[in-house]
Amino acid sequence: MKLPVEVNVFLLSMLSPGVLFLINRIPAFQEPLPILGMGMVVLGSNLILLILTVQHKTKLDILFYVFAEFSFCCTLGLTNALEQDGFISGFMDFYLRTGEPHLSTAHAVMMSYWEAVHLILLLAIIHRMFTGKSYRSLGLLWSGSSIANQMVHIPGVIIGKYGSNIRPAFWRNIPFFLVPFWAAYQLFSRRREMPIITADKIAAEQKKSLQSRPADLLLSVLLLGVLGFFVFRGMVVLDCPLDACFTYIYQFEPYLKDPVGFPKFTMLVYLFYAVPLVTVLLYGLKTPGCSWMLDWSIFFAGAMAQTQWCHIGASLHSRTPFTYRVPVDKKWLVIALNVLLAVAPALLALRCLRNPAFFMKPAPEGQSNNEKKED
Numbered sequence: 001m002k003l004p005v006e007v008n009v010f011l012l013s014m015l016s017p018g019v020l021f022l023i024n025r026i027p028a029f030q031e032p033l034p035i036l037g038m039g040m041v042v043l044g045s046n047l048i049l050l051i052l053t054v055q056h057k058t059k060l061d062i063l064f065y066v067f068a069e070f071s072f073c074c075t076l077g078l079t080n081a082l083e084q085d086g087f088i089s090g091f092m093d094f095y096l097r098t099g100e101p102h103l104s105t106a107h108a109v110m111m112s113y114w115e116a117v118h119l120i121l122l123l124a125i126i127h128r129m130f131t132g133k134s135y136r137s138l139g140l141l142w143s144g145s146s147i148a149n150q151m152v153h154i155p156g157v158i159i160g161k162y163g164s165n166i167r168p169a170f171w172r173n174i175p176f177f178l179v180p181f182w183a184a185y186q187l188f189s190r191r192r193e194m195p196i197i198t199a200d201k202i203a204a205e206q207k208k209s210l211q212s213r214p215a216d217l218l219l220s221v222l223l224l225g226v227l228g229f230f231v232f233r234g235m236v237v238l239d240c241p242l243d244a245c246f247t248y249i250y251q252f253e254p255y256l257k258d259p260v261g262f263p264k265f266t267m268l269v270y271l272f273y274a275v276p277l278v279t280v281l282l283y284g285l286k287t288p289g290c291s292w293m294l295d296w297s298i299f300f301a302g303a304m305a306q307t308q309w310c311h312i313g314a315s316l317h318s319r320t321p322f323t324y325r326v327p328v329d330k331k332w333l334v335i336a337l338n339v340l341l342a343v344a345p346a347l348l349a350l351r352c353l354r355n356p357a358f359f360m361k362p363a364p365e366g367q368s369n370n371e372k373k374e375d
Helices: 005-013 016-023 032-053 063-084 093-098 106-113 115-130 136-159 168-188 199-206 214-237 243-251 262-286 293-316 328-354
Strands: none
Touching: 005 032, 005 063, 005 115, 016 032, 016 063, 032 063, 032 093, 032 168, 063 106, 063 115, 063 136, 063 168, 106 115, 106 136, 106 262, 106 293, 115 136, 136 168, 136 262, 136 293, 214 243, 214 262, 214 328, 262 293, 293 328
8 A cells, every 4th residue: 555645755754853863973974064965965865765756656746846855854944943942852963063053043943843834834735736636825835934934044144143153054055045936936837726706796896995895904904004013123123213213122122133133134024025015915905806916915924924933932932042032021012013913914815815806807797717727
């Protein structure tokens, strides 16, 4: 009896802690360059095993190898998180010494815990891939999360206090930054499977103004608040001299001035990338027929969920110096504000998925909007 492909991928992924445990006990592999080389060998070997696993399959989607290889890396990240928080030991010592010492920071630990979410998403995608179901939305959710992860991780290391101690193994992150962009491009290029909705219903939905759609109006107000908060915190990390910025960084989120660099770069990513995207999403929520909303809202929801998980968790984590943690008397207010930044995009994505008629291209009179599935 052959196991389902997603089960084989999961079992291969579970080999990664054993590989780390073994390498941790071989001194020859614990130097900077050998660590980078060994990492490439391990990932290459996993790819060969994956090819052998699916060699009997025909018309295999190239994205399978991306999702399966990243599944293997997810368990590597989870191993790091569990070791840094003291649940296990003897797996990551060598890598932290001569590979990527920044992985012991609070941000990196929370980033590593998030790999559990990535692993679940990837296995679900692979399951749907091999059962003939659409996996496009899940793929966009993963790619948004993965891209946001590396957009903060790589520059955060370079501009932060670990920038002067970068080892060769750090550069193995570059492919893990570029490949999700390619995967996202592949997914965006494929036509979305749409529900069958009559032209009359689409027309009726698209005639409604924003004021006559209370849920969308509330979402718009919420997103405007999110946009304003992005701009404000961007000004805070850019050392704006306004009293409000000074008060906020010292009395509410001192974590923003943590020298590790991750919180500062997170706010800059929000300011220069999330602000324009939220502006465009607000336009799409107001203007009928913006079918791209169905994809970009999901992508953005994944990105915000990942970055806010890391930001909130790191600002409270014991590995963050006490002076940079959220003050106890302001903790719940700060947590609520940050949770809202992740919840608002998720609500927008949910709204687009559950009732997409407003965003559909108008169908010819008397016909239904029935787009062909291509996944």
